[in-house]
Amino acid sequence: MSTRRATHANSWYSGDKRTLNAELNEWLEAVGDEIEDAGPVPVSGARIIIAPHAGYSYSGPAAAYAYKSWDLSQAKRILILGPSHHVYLASCALPPATTATYATPLGPLTLDSATVSSLRATGKFQTMTMAVDEAEHSLEMHLPYVYKMLELAGRTGTPIIxxxxxxxxxAVEKEFGELLADLIGAEDVAVVVSTDFCHWGTRFDFTHYYPDLPEVPGPIPCSHPLPDPSSVKPSTYPPHQKLSSRVTPPADGPPIYESITALDKQGMAAVSTGSHDVFVEYLRKTKNTICGRHPIGVVMAGIESILEETDADETQGRFRWVRYEHSSEVEDVRDSSVSYASAFCIL
Structure with a gap:
């Protein structure tokens, strides 16, 4: 059996155990013991989180808000879903059958081989090669935080999926959401959804700009009440421009970074509706470069499938956003930025 190496250590985050541990402690402590409008942390029942996966110098502090919210009190398994940045996949993929552990600078995480084998037996999943797994950062960037939070919760040894x-x-998001619904809905399973938000700039071929900022339901910090799905209508979004060296913001227009924020908040509001269809329509309308849009879609579809069979109140299965940041504040079309957002969901 083999170990998946921490291939992004010493580049995307510190490979030194003491340094990494100190950084994680610093970011978690900065969140405090209570998050505005969310209450004391961890948030009771918040088994599911959305968190960013960029280099820790960029997204580590934002991710801390999701991880500080995370309720691991019942966790016996950790499900982690992340996008593929380097390899085209027409479905979802599981680790190689020979993988037993995932290395982190803090210590190893054990693969839940029984659950992975059960999922593989459905015939719906592809299998990553070790090279593909080790090249991808979207899953690895969460492993040190997962290890740290399990350690703090006294649950080291909890396996990952x-x-x-x-x-x-x-349609495929819904198919896999339904396939994973039993896992997502299990009280002993905690879930991490890995994503960054808008990748803005010519290097990302995405320069969306709102000359007139739209009004957006305020999901940051946690909005009360949550957005009504009927109030989030991507079809009514105002016109936007694609900026370039020849098309620049009007002199009296908002700064580019404010437009990016509005665009991302529209997406966050769409996710907070709990409606997979609304989120899909938002993406169709805006083309926002949310790299983890498909993991988000799978989990949203899974939650909807679960709630169809229950009498849960309207706040169950709805994501509440606790942090939003940019890597930089874009003011010129030659600039670029990536957005980072953190959320939790009680289910």
Whole structure:
């Protein structure tokens, strides 16, 4: 049996155990013991989180808000879903059958081989090669935080279930959401959804700009009440421009970074509706470069499938956003930025 190496250590985050541990402690402590409008942390019942996966110098502090919210009190398994950045996948992929552990600078995480084997037996999943797994950062960037939070919760040894989600359509997101619904809905399973938000700039071929900022339901910090699905209508979004060296913001227009924020908050509001269809329509309308849109879609579809069979109140299965940041504040079309957002969901 083999170990998946921490291939992004010493580049995307510190490979030194003491340094990494100190950084994680610093970011978690900065969140405090209570998050505005969310209450004391961890948030009771918040088994599911969305968190960013960029280099820790960029996204580590934002991710801390999701991880500080995370309720691991019942966790016996950790499900982690992340996008594929380097390899095209038409479905979802599981780790190689020979993988037993995932290395982190803090210590190893054990693969839940029984659950992975059960999922593989459905015939619906592809299998990553070790090279593909080790090249991808979207799953690895969460492993040190997962290890740290399990350690703080006194639950070290809890196994993980990493799943790489490909560039799938809405129907396939729903198919895998339903397939994973038993896992997502299990009280002893905690879930991490890995994503960054808008990748803005010519190097990302995405320069969306709102000359007139739209009004957006305020999901940051946690909005009360949550957005009504009927109030989030991507079809009514205002016109936007694609900026370039020849098309620049009007002199009296908002700064580019404010437009990016509005665009991302529209997406966050769409996720907070709990409606997979609303989120899909948002993406169709805006084309926002949310790299983890498919993992988000799979989990949203899974939650909807679960709630159809229950009498849960309207706040169950709805994501509440606790942090939003940019890597930089874009003011010129030659600039670029990536957005980072953190959320939790009680289910």
């Amino acid at each position: 990493p799943i790489m989600v490909g560039s799938v359509g809405a």
